[in-house]
Amino acid sequence: MKKIKCLEENSWLEKQxxxxxxSGLAIVVRxxxxxxxxxxxxxxxxxxLxxxxxxxxxxxxxxxxxxxxxxSEEEAQPETEKTVAYRCHAxxxxxxxxxxxxxxxxxxPTRLVVIVGRAFTQxxxxxxxAVRAVDGDWKQFSPHDFFANVLLSGSENDLKSVAERLKxxxxxxxxxxxxKAAAARETGKVYDYEPFFAARDESEIKDVDAPKTEAAQQEQYSGEEEMTSAKTAKTGTSLAPSSPDVKFVPPPAEGEDIGAWRSLFGxxxxxxxxxxxxxxxxxxxxxxNLHSLAWLERRENGFEIVAASGALRDRQARFEIPANDVRLADAARRGGALELQEGADEDDFETEDAEDTGEYNENEADEDVQTQQTAVRFFPVAIGGEIRCALVLSDDGNAREGTDRSSATRHLIRFCRAIAPELEILQLREEIARRGWxxxxxxxxxxxxxxxxxxxxWLNLTQTSAELMKAERGSLLIFDEKSASLVTRAAxxxxxxxxxxxxxxxxxxxxxxxxxxxxxVVVSDVExxxxxxAPADWKYKSKSFISFPIQIGGRKIGVLNLTERADGGVYDEMDLDLLRAIVPQLAVLIDRAALQRKAGEFEQLSVTDALTGLLNRRYLEERLTEEIKRSNRHGFPMSFMMIDVDEFKSYNDNFSHPEGDKALKLVAQCLKETLRGADIASRYGGEExxxxxxxxxxxxxxxxxxxVRERVDRAQFPNRKVTVSIGVASCSHIDRCTASGIVKAADAALYEAKRHGKNIVRNYGNLKENSK
Structure with missing residues (x-):
């Protein structure tokens, strides 16, 4: 062992x-x-992954x-380089x-494989x-962890150079x-996916075709179009969504534009x-030399100005053309632009033919198109076959300065085609960061x-919400059934x-x-x-506010009002997204408070278990259905537990049913003390x-x-030790998650916990994986 230790302190790991x-690349030896x-x-x-x-x-x-x-490459060609290059499923x-x-x-000899890369080269x-992580099958992963160290490289030559030096x-x-390999064999440690090796069987795993040899791969890549690439090589840094180091290569442009475009895109x-x-x-x-410009972003089936300059910035321009207008899609596909009057609706387009409509094609842009009667040129930007953005050029402040219209159009057509994927990556990056936030x-x-x-x-609830939203002013209004009006619970x-x-x-x-x-309602400027x-004596310091409805199961409860951001900023869509995530939790707590105020009334009795004071099965099933719908709609994770008191029948038989009731009350108390504020505990029935x-x-x-299991296990019960078995299920492991489906899954996990000795926790996701 002393010899091994000495060698491990030697230079391979340092070099790796x-x-x-x-290089900013991953290096893994297996x-x-x-x-x-x-x-x-x-x-x-x-x-x-x-x-x-x-x-x-x-x-x-x-x-x-x-x-x-x-x-295999070595066996086939023993005299050549034993190298393969591949691109994985990610x-x-x-x-x-x-x-x-x-x-x-x-x-x-000791034979090992050195894997270099695990990086995006395109x-x-x-x-x-990023699309899969934002709205696909990878959105189950935490953005903070998933994108903590995403690696990008300028080209495959970076991978090749590192591999050569290591070889x-x-x-x-x-x-x-x-x-070090010998030490790994002694410990039997596997760092990637250990369960895979326990049942590794080539007959059970669908083979992926072996990648091409180095020569064949080079031949393949030599014919590919040069694409946008992201590079961290030479810097020693990696790409996180919030701070990338990316190099963009625009599509062909005129010679004098290439350098300027590269600098901008970077x-x-x-x-x-x-x-x-x-x-x-x-x-x-x-x-x-264009001074009246606007960049538009699609909002539902219309467009909203994101940024503007010149005359379009100085007045509130309006563009009523629908984003799904077929003429926009056709212009984007052919590389063109449309002309229309500012403020025009979809019927104000000229549509007789290409010359009369003012439709530009990149190959026809040098023609002298007589469209002086129109006000703006509209350059649609398509991403993934869908019109997502648009650039608008107004004649105001441009034509008067002698700008060559056809030349400007040609430049803008090419520029919009080049900038589209780069801006999309920016949007995706911000969406990933937004999800993490x-x-x-x-x-x-x-x-x-x-x-x-x-x-x-009520005051604590309002303060907690306001602190999260950075609001210095806020109020919580709740609907009062007796007066049939909103009343202020806290401000x-x-x-x-x-x-x-x-x-x-x-x-x-x-x-x-x-x-x-x-x-x-979210307002950036109330004026x-x-x-x-508002009355002058309210003395608002901000013109921005949010007013958000509080509902549960379609039942209207109240309104949360927030204003005066502590940082001086304005409220926007991101703040609405945050409220959409937290207000359902507020609704649950407010609903509970309402039930507590109605203690003794039938509604309270109908949703509360009289013995334990927990919510009952009826209430749970209603909330479970609502929560699963919200989880499926917004992609939020959601989990569910079934808990059973072990050997409870014998407890009743030996110590009497009243003593059994006392034990159930103590178990319920353990749940209340252990769970978080937004968690919903209920008595499902009997000792469950x-x-x-x-x-x-x-x-x-x-x-x-x-x-929960540990809390019950160490609790002091009056007659003997009491334990619980727990089954856990999550929507992420259930196809088309439903209320009945997740209850059934948790119950299956509970059954396994009972079958394997009790006083343990079993997870349905693990059972499902082991059954494959």
Whole structure:
């Protein structure tokens, strides 16, 4: 062991770490049995996918076969390089080199495969991965973890250079690596997907065709069009969604434009999407002497101005053309533009023929099109076959300066085609970052809900919501059935006392309409809306506010009002998304508070278990259905537990039913003390309990279940020790998740817990995987 330790401290790992850091690539060494001998700078996507029972087998079909592929290449052509290059199911490029290390003491050499890369070499593959993470089969992963260390490289030559340097290391480095491989064999440790190797059987796994040899791969890539690429090589950094280092290569343009376009595209990835839109307009204005421009973004089936310059910035321009107009799609497909009057509707387009309609085609842009009667040219931008954005050029401030119309049109057509995928990647990056921010914010909110003091329930609820939304003023209005009107339960900030005492005009400006219609309102500048001005003595410091309806199961409960952001900013769609995530939790707590106020009334009795004080099965089933619908609609995780008291029949038989009731009350108390504020515990029936865990992943639910089990296990019961068995299920492991489906899955997991000794937790996801 002393010898092995000495060699492990030698230079292979140091060299591997240096190469990984300098190149920004992952380097992984595996042996023929799939053991990971060493790993440096692993791609965070690989870590997440390999840790998933759903996607790890697909990963193993590539990196898991790298050794076999490289070994097969050696057998087929022993005199050539033992190298294969492949692109995995996630779109990551890798190179695998077989490394043979001679052993002076034995005749059998140590054979390992060195995998270099696990990186995107084409931006299109990164874009596809981002789409899957935002709204596809990868959205189950935490964006913070999934994109913590995404690797990108400028070209496959970077991978090849690193692989060559590692393959040509000295004997001393090779011996240290062989010693580390021996240590890995002794421990039997596998770092990637350990369960895979326990049942590794080629007859059960669909083979992926072996990748092409190096020569064949080079021939294939030589014919591919040069695409947008992202590079971190030479910098030693990796790409996270919030701070990428990306190099864009635009499609063919005129010679003098290429350098300027490259410089612009490279700078955009260091700023936000909206800042990028402003930079695009500034660039076009300075480069082509165009001063009245606007960048439009699709909103449902219309367009909204994101940024504007010149005359289009100074007045509120309006463009009523529908985004699904077939003429826009045709113009985008052919590389053209449409002309229309500012403020025109869809019938104001000229449509007789190409010359009369003002439709431009890149090949016809040099023609002198007589369209002086029109006001603006509309350049639709298609992404993935759908019109997503548009550039608008107004004649105001442009034609008067002698700008060549046909030349400007030609430049803008080409520019829009080039910029489209780059702006899409920016939007995807911000969506990923937004999801991560939303996830963390909801987690913090749920933690704070648990700390709310019941004595100051309404005030604490309002303060917790306002702090999350960075609001210095806020109010919580609840519908009072007796007066059939909204009443103020709590208010914070300046003039809070006045809001609490307001009766006749409470909610008249905004909140009453939001409550009745059930539609939230977010306003960046109230002076630009038809909302009546607030009384002067309310002394609002901000013109921006949010008014959000609170509902549960279609039943209207109240309205949350927030204004005066502490950072001086305005509220926008991101804030609405956050409220959409947290308000259902507020609704549950408010609903509980309403039930508690009605103690003794039939409605309270109908949803509460008289023995334990927990909610009953009727209430749980209603909430479970609502929560699953919300989970499926927004892609939020959701989990569910079934809990059964072990050996409860014998407890009743030995100590009497009244003593059994006392035990059930103590179990219920353990649940109340252990769970979070937004969790919903109920008595399902008899000695069975259930817990609904909104916005809780499979892994988080397993931790909570174990915490519940431990709490009951250490509780002091009057007659003997009492334990529980728990079954956990999550929507992520159920096809087309339904209320009955998740209850059935949790019950199956509970049955396995009972069958394997009781006082344990079993997860349906693991049962499902083991049954494959």
């Amino acid at each position: 770490e240096r190469e990984a850091k300098a 042996d023929g049995c799939g053991r990971v001998v060493s790993s440096s700078n692993n791609n965070s996507m690989c870590r997440s 390999y840790a998933s029972t759903e996607f790890a087998p697909a990963c193993e079909q590539f990196c898991g076969k790298a050794f076999d592929w490289a070994a 779109g990551l490029d890798c190179r695998a080199d077989l490394l043979e290390i001679e052993d002076a003491e034995t005749d059998a 931006a299109e593959n990164y874009r596809e991965a 040509n290391v000295g004997d001393e480095e090779k011996r240290s690596l062989a010693a 700078s955009l990835l260091n700023i936000t999407y909206r800042q990028a839109c402003v930079s695009v307009l500034q660039f076009l204005s300075e480069r082509y 939303l996830e963390r914010a909801v987690r913090r909110f749920n933690e704070n809900l648990r700390k709310i003091d019941t004595e100051d329930f 914070i900030g300046a003039t809070a006392d006045r809001v609490k005492n307001e009766r006749e005009t409470l909610g008249a400006r905004v909140a009453t309409r939001v409550f009745e219609e059930g539609v939230p 630009k809306t038809d909302v009546a001005a 309990f259930s817990i609904l865990l909104p916005q809780t992943t499979d892994a988080e639910a397993a931790v909570i279940a174990e915490r």
